[in-house]
Amino acid sequence: MTVEGQRGALSGWGRHPVVVARHRRSENLEAITRGATLSRGLGRSYGDASLPGTIDGTLAVTTAADRFCWFDAERGVVRAEAGVSLATLNRVFWPRGWSVPSSPGTQQVTLGGMVAADVHGKSHHSEGCFGEHVRSVRMRVADERILEVSEDEQPELFRATLGGMGLTGHLLEVEFQLRPMPSGWVLAESQGYGDLESTVEALRSAGSEWPHTLAWIDLLAGGSAFGRGVVERGRRADPGEAPSRLPAPRFPPAIPFVFPLISGTTMRLANIARYWSRRLYRRGIVHPDAFFYPLDVVGWLNRLYPRAGFTQYQVVLPTSAGVEGCRRVLDIMVQRGAVPLLCVLKDFGGEGKGMLSFPKAGLSIAVDLPITDRTQVAVDAMNDFVAGVGGRVYLAKDTLTRPEHFRAMEPRLSAWQAVRRRWDPEARIRSALSVRLFGDPI
Amino acid sequence: MKALLIGATRGMGRSLARLMVERGDQLFLLGRDESALEVTAADLTARGASGSVGTAFCDLESRSGFEAALDAAWAGLEGVDTVVVTAGLFGTQESLEADAVLRQRVLSVDFANTVEFCEQVRMRLLADGGGTLCVFSSVAGDRARKKVVLYGAAKAGLSSYLEGVDLRYREAGLRTVLIKPGFVRTSMTAALDEPPFAVGPDEAARGALRAIDRGASVAYVPPVWRLVMLIIRSLPTWVLRRTDF
Numbered sequence: 082m083t084v085e086g087q088r089g090a091l092s093g094w095g096r097h098p099v100v101v102a103r104h105r106r107s108e109n110l111e112a113i114t115r116g117a118t119l120s121r122g123l124g125r126s127y128g129d130a131s132l133p134g135t136i137d138g139t140l141a142v143t144t145a146a147d148r149f150c151w152f153d154a155e156r157g158v159v160r161a162e163a164g165v166s167l168a169t170l171n172r173v174f175w176p177r178g179w180s181v182p183s184s185p186g187t188q189q190v191t192l193g194g195m196v197a198a199d200v201h202g203k204s205h206h207s208e209g210c211f212g213e214h215v216r217s218v219r220m221r222v223a224d225e226r227i228l229e230v231s232e233d234e235q236p237e238l239f240r241a242t243l244g245g246m247g248l249t250g251h252l253l254e255v256e257f258q259l260r261p262m263p264s265g266w267v268l269a270e271s272q273g274y275g276d277l278e279s280t281v282e283a284l285r286s287a288g289s290e291w292p293h294t295l296a297w298i299d300l301l302a303g304g305s306a307f308g309r310g311v312v313e314r315g316r317r318a319d320p321g322e323a324p325s326r327l328p329a330p331r332f333p334p335a336i337p338f339v340f341p342l343i344s345g346t347t348m349r350l351a352n353i354a355r356y357w358s359r360r361l362y363r364r365g366i367v368h369p370d371a372f373f374y375p376l377d378v379v380g381w382l383n384r385l386y387p388r389a390g391f392t393q394y395q396v397v398l399p400t401s402a403g404v405e406g407c408r409r410v411l412d413i414m415v416q417r418g419a420v421p422l423l424c425v426l427k428d429f430g431g432e433g434k435g436m437l438s439f440p441k442a443g444l445s446i447a448v449d450l451p452i453t454d455r456t457q458v459a460v461d462a463m464n465d466f467v468a469g470v471g472g473r474v475y476l477a478k479d480t481l482t483r484p485e486h487f488r489a490m491e492p493r494l495s496a497w498q499a500v501r502r503r504w505d506p507e508a509r510i511r512s513a514l515s516v517r518l519f520g521d522p523i
Numbered sequence: 524m525k526a527l528l529i530g531a532t533r534g535m536g537r538s539l540a541r542l543m544v545e546r547g548d549q550l551f552l553l554g555r556d557e558s559a560l561e562v563t564a565a566d567l568t569a570r571g572a573s574g575s576v577g578t579a580f581c582d583l584e585s586r587s588g589f590e591a592a593l594d595a596a597w598a599g600l601e602g603v604d605t606v607v608v609t610a611g612l613f614g615t616q617e618s619l620e621a622d623a624v625l626r627q628r629v630l631s632v633d634f635a636n637t638v639e640f641c642e643q644v645r646m647r648l649l650a651d652g653g654g655t656l657c658v659f660s661s662v663a664g665d666r667a668r669k670k671v672v673l674y675g676a677a678k679a680g681l682s683s684y685l686e687g688v689d690l691r692y693r694e695a696g697l698r699t700v701l702i703k704p705g706f707v708r709t710s711m712t713a714a715l716d717e718p719p720f721a722v723g724p725d726e727a728a729r730g731a732l733r734a735i736d737r738g739a740s741v742a743y744v745p746p747v748w749r750l751v752m753l754i755i756r757s758l759p760t761w762v763l764r765r766t767d768f
Contacts (some may be wrong), residue, residue: 087714107710108533147568147712148562159569173545173570 085506086139090284094383095480096217096339097452102133104140107360108148110162114221114251119142119512122191126198128480129513130246134521138511141251143193149173150254159217160256163193164403175369176327180317182209187376198477199244200437203293203315203373203427210433210440211257214241219254221507227253241500243435246476248515249501266370269292269315273360275316277308277411281404285428287314288343293372293461298413300448301349306340308424309413311359311490315323315372323366331370335380342385342449345420350424390481392423394460395447397429397440398472405468407444410463414448417459421447436497439475447478457481462488476514484518484522525600529553529581529640530610532563534709535659536547538728539607550594551603554610555582582631583610586639593643605655605735606644608637613711619673626673633677638684643740645688645697654697657735658685661745663702665752669767691739698738703729706747718768720747 082283086105092098104121107113114120118138121131133140150160157179161170168188170181185200194200201214208214217231220242228250230239242249270291274280277298284296291314298310344488376382383391394414398406407426414421425447432441464474465484473490474482488494498519501508511521525542530536532554540550544567554560560578565646576600581592597603612632619626641656648654664678669753689699706712708723727744734742739767743749 106708106713108537109710148566150562151565152569161569177571 082321084480086456089119091124091132091140092390093124093126093128093131093480095391095400095452096383096386097389098129098132098390098482098513100132102138102140104109104142105202106142106145108145110141110143110146110251110253111221111227112162113141113143113371114253115225117251117510119510120163120193120197120247120251122164122194124417125187125190126477127195127391128478130198130477131194132513134511134516135514135523138198143191143252146253150256157259157261158256159259160217160254161192162254163196163252165192165193166190167192171369172330173266174259175262177263178324179249180262181211182208182214182258182260182333183213183456186374188370188374189377192255192257193247195246196243196252197247197254197434198487199433199435200426200477201429201440203295203313204447205292205440206288206428206430207292208260209245210429210435212256212433212435214260215243215255216258217256217312218242218252220250220252223507223509226461234283239499240434240436243433244438245497245501245510246514247438248510248512248519249504250510262317264318264320264323265328265369266318266366267315267369267373268318268322268364269313269367270362270364271311271313271359272362273311273356275309276305277310277408278404280308280310280312281407281426283312284426288314288428290314292316294428297355298424298426299352300421300424301345301352306410309354309356312348313372315367318366328368328370331368331381333377336382336384338390338410341387343420344387386449389427390452391449392452392456392460393408393447393449393478395439395475395478396467397443397445397475398467398470399441399443402443402470402472404444406466406472407446407465410446411448413462413466414450414459418453418455419450419459419463420453422451424448436493436500437476437491439473439477441473443472445475447475452480461486468502476518479514482518484520524548524605525603525605526595526605526722527553527600527644528607528609529550529583529604530558530608530659532556534609534711535651535704535724535727535731536607536609537563537745538724539609539731540567540730540757541570542725543730544570544576547573549574549600551577551579551580551599553581553596553711554587555580565625583625584628584635584637586636589640589643593647599710602651603647604719605657606648607657607735608640609659611637611659615715616672616674628678629674631765633674634680634684637681641684641688645692647699649692650697652715653698655698655735655738656688657700657702657731658660659702659704659731662748662752663701666758666763668755668763683765686740690734690748693740698740700731700734700739701741702734703741703743703748703752704731705743705751720745720751756758 086103137420146164241276427445431438468489531540564576579595633690660682661678664682730744
């Protein structure tokens, strides 16, 4: 079966860069991945990770391939095609008492994308990356063979694929372990802290008690209030404390076109409002979508960002860098003229088994930055510092990191590249990201 | 609801089957690709289908198999109250003009054979005292346009047939539901340029299921196409000669 392709403008979630690329979409994943340059799911990586690396390359868009292969209700193990979205998984399994572990901040991601970026979420300190729960994947490698890959079969390729940004092969099916949950609802607490030190400290200490934690920081406040924030912590509610009915599925309205409401000015006001409204201690039962998926409050939230697009600068600093390291990164950003719109902190547990997975023990900083003529300079300066203290950037968010910085941050890179070369010596599978960072030919 | 679906391995039929399974309907699937039927049944089972999802081979290109397939479905579900036909063939106007074999297939499958399938279903449902027959036609059957001359003609015939069945048999208890999808993003349309108001198969299926539940005789999905087609139907011929859609 041949599938015709279509040409069209494509970008990641940050709407920058935009490229015209040939792409094809079909329920038949085996057909569309044959000869394809790269697979793409829902396109929620921010930068160039889901864009083809070659002018005449073809993307296989996986979203129509969304069948479940089987579900073992005894053990809570499921196998599904790579195009199944997290939203679908939640809709199907929450009512049956199972949740997807290591859920990221949006449910508009595909299983293939979750493996390729080895995603993490508010629970990283308690349950690691998504890859820790993956038992096996079925993939098409560069020589067109289709293989089952796991810790038992081709373990090296398996570990290179978790967090491998889709560059080791096309993911066709993913088998993973679900987690039983006591109820569909979430018991959440939030509390404000007046400066960066106390916010980070509260985030760290919350992690020993709560499976889901996150801190949001108001970067637009100056002086001694710089870095004031709100720590959110939560767990699945026990049946006794939650409503007996299931949380109703939500279908948020979508932003229909680019409407750049978000700017430094409006975000300054929004951040102030957010801090003051959540400063005081609150505790209560909340809808799981509200707690886990703030990015899905409206559909196409990215259309509210500035017209030139945006990026998210997300780095992890090792524990040794301390709060001071975090402050330095934020200082450099502001000094270099980048306008931080939104900043989120998360304390990570240890490094996972993915050879190129982003998280490691320490503090993660994620900041939304509009693309301006100063953003590259700011990212370069921050990367200088981050590489120096042994931190690294998250490729699923990255748009602007230079290859020399990435090499300096990532001692594991050469081992991963060796595995990739073994399976794909000519780099037939490549992305705009791999051209930018790994020296793949255009 | 005990529903028989033909064409549920892909596209809108796939989405509709999932919605029905989620709310506890019992399903039986017909299709021409037995391995796809098997995989689809497994998908629906994993999504929480109540009871097992039965399948049988049935190809709209071959009328001789209809009876056995319907027998299997009626036996598998112990009676059927709803039949949904989403199966069909598509070809662009250019490909249909160039290829006589494809042209014959599309015209037979989308009109003559679908009608024959529906006739056999009609007799069975009426013998059981009534039921719902839902058929997916197309907005392309509402008015002839340059881009869909042949496909549109087949769909126009199908729409007209179903409207007639509604007039003749609704009082006897046979409810027909004619679904007219606008542009829906499925593999059938993957190679076409997207017009405004395009929707995904899930959204189209939600609209179709609402129509089935209400027993609406005609439903456009998404509903905005009712207005769009009202305008297109009222355009004078000379305008349609000069436009290219």
